[in-house]
Amino acid sequence: MAIMDDARLAGGTATPASAELVAAVRRSVCVPTATVRECLHPDADILSPTVARSRRILTRTSRLGAMLSVFFAFQALSTGPYTMWIGAVNIVSAALFLMVPALYRFGELVAPAAFVLIAYTSVTVVTINIGTGSGILLYFAVAGAITLLIVGLEHLGFAAAVAAVGIVTASILEFTVPAHTGAQTEMESRVSFVITAVSGCLIVMATVWSVLRENAIAQRAIQAEYLRSETLLANILPESIAQRLKDPAHTVIADKFDDASILFADIAGYTQRASDTTPADLVQFLDTLYTGLDALVDRHGLEKVKTSGDSYMVVSGIPHGRADHLEALASLALDFADEVRELTDPKGRPVPVRIGIAAGPVVAGVVGSRKFFYDVWGDAVNVASRMESTDVAGRIQVPHNVYERLQHAYQFEERGEIDVKGKGLMRTWYLVGRTSGASRADGAQSSPCSMA
Structure with a gap:
């Protein structure tokens, strides 16, 4: 009977940091491909690495969107009876934001599209009722930028379409909705503008951080695979x-x-x-x-x-x-x-x-x-x-x-x-x-x- 050597037994390269990885590669136990396939069902909910990355980013961003919606809901409820229903809109938006990540099971772009739809709809409704002076139109730009960060360059056309819709919608609202509808006082409108600008910057920064974090994790995984392949090759060849x-x-x-x-x-x-x-x-x-x-x-x-x-x-x-x-x-x-x-x-x-x-x-x-x-x-x-x-x-x-x-x-x-x-x-x-x-x-x- 033929027994394979270390190189062929190694199914996961080296610097000291990769010593554990190299040791694992040298002593790993190979699992036959057929056995792996038997464990996977065709209808299993398995996401590709790119989609899984997008889902994690969108999950974090949706939670931030839900938190902001809850914050604006309390702000609206505390302002007066005229804006109470705006608070209700924000509460509903917060609940919908939390449900968005579950939509990935229906398609790679369904969840991002739902996120954009919820954001654009809530921003449009609130703008029509309180006016453009609150600066809430900035969220159209925020949503467009976030969409690109979520879907990546693989779906640049989708992100461009989202940005185009946001630009058109924001332009229509700017020319058809007055700056102040009377739902807020001038001071409340200025405070809302500041809050909108700050929160918009924060959510973009948080999404960028999430993307950079995912990239760093992916880079470490690539480095680990590189070290593993180098170790395998070194075991096979001089x-x-x-x-x-x-x-x-x-x-x-x-x-x-x-x-x-x-x-x-x-x-x-x-x-x-x-x-x-x-x-x-x-x-x-x-x-x-x-x-x-x-x-x-x-x-x-x-x-x-x-x-x-x-x-x-x-x-x-x-x-x-x-x-x-x-x-x-x-x-x-x-x-x-x-x-x-x-x-x-x-x-x-x-x-x-x-x-x-x-x-x-x-x-x-x-x-x-x-x-x-x-x-x-x-x-x-x-x-x-x-x-x-x-x-x-x-x-x-x-x-x-x-x-x-x-x-x-x-x-x-x-x-x-x-x-x-x-x-x-x-x-x-x-x-x-x-x-x-x-x-x-x-x-x-x-x-x-x-x-x-």
């Missing part, structure tokens, strides 16, 4: 390859390396372990093993290419060449052996690992358009795979040319000639340790894995 892949000018990513080294590691007896171990225990075991190996690869500054079931592939000198690539990979192989020496499977059995190493010219690149991956090809890859598959459990096998290049710094035991598929007889050696003058890679200290 960083330099990921940067090249994101370049719109890139065509084919393929690089030739005249000399690089390859390592394959494999659990001996994996098939038997997989058959008598529960899926959950098997996945946990492989996750523990690969997490420890991944940390070792990172500390040695090398590159894990892929895992397939229990097979683990690492390259050195790719995608960036280095003169000591073979020495670095040999050091990693020895640390691999130390890492798993005390490791046991879920049933308490030892976990012997076969490791094979080879070196030579290879080609590396990204293939595929969906579920693309970075891979390495060449004779050295084939030889490294054969070194692992023909190895003895618990040993690190290398061909003779690798022995010749490493014998000055590492200790070997000769195995002799073995028959290698596709290559014939090959003289191989076991890598057993470092010479007294050799040392581990910087920072590469082993810490045995444990299933406890």
Whole structure:
């Protein structure tokens, strides 16, 4: 059975602020798309992010409109018996404003249109009865501006139509309704003008604040998604390859390396372990093993290419060449052996690992358009795979040319000639340790894995 690596297990990138996000991405549990779809009904009341944003803004603005209507209602009721019915109009308007957000279920523009209709109607009725001197016509401009903020540029035509209707209505009222109808005294009219101007500015500022708040939330969400996608990409590809892949000018990513080294590691007896171990225990075991190996690869500054079931592939000198690539990979192989020496499977059995190493010219690149991956090809890859598959459990096998290049710094035991598929007889050696003058890679200290 094939177990996907961290990159493919990660379904939510990194700066310290995004550390929790990155950790969540690395350990997230993927939910099959089909399962998600089964949970969603076609008639479910699900709003798109843009509509949901508009609804939140309109909800806040409608509440402000209701508060202002209640304020003007009390003002009218306290002025005198001639304006009591104007107070009633404002009370009704306040109730209608509070009901507006519920109209989104009927369409994206139904609720904003209802908001404008309530505002324009109440302003027109009040203007006809108290006159234009109170400055209440300013609310036509306020309503037009608020509409644009609510619906956004996606519905600029709708906002323009609302503004046009407001301009026409305000112009008609200005030329047909006197400044003072006698419902208010001159002082009351001036006070109303000041209140109208102040409240109009406040409601516009509050709506702008709401829009900016929504934009800030959206920006944080975009940043979180960006970090998540960057983390996923970094788990799939080497960083330099990921940067090249994101370049719109890139065509084919393929690089030739005249000399690089390859390592394959494999659990001996994996098939038997997989058959008598529960899926959950098997996945946990492989996750523990690969997490420890991944940390070792990172500390040695090398590159894990892929895992397939229990097979683990690492390259050195790719995608960036280095003169000591073979020495670095040999050091990693020895640390691999130390890492798993005390490791046991879920049933308490030892976990012997076969490791094979080879070196030579290879080609590396990204293939595929969906579920693309970075891979390495060449004779050295084939030889490294054969070194692992023909190895003895618990040993690190290398061909003779690798022995010749490493014998000055590492200790070997000769195995002799073995028959290698596709290559014939090959003289191989076991890598057993470092010479007294050799040392581990910087920072590469082993810490045995444990299933406890």
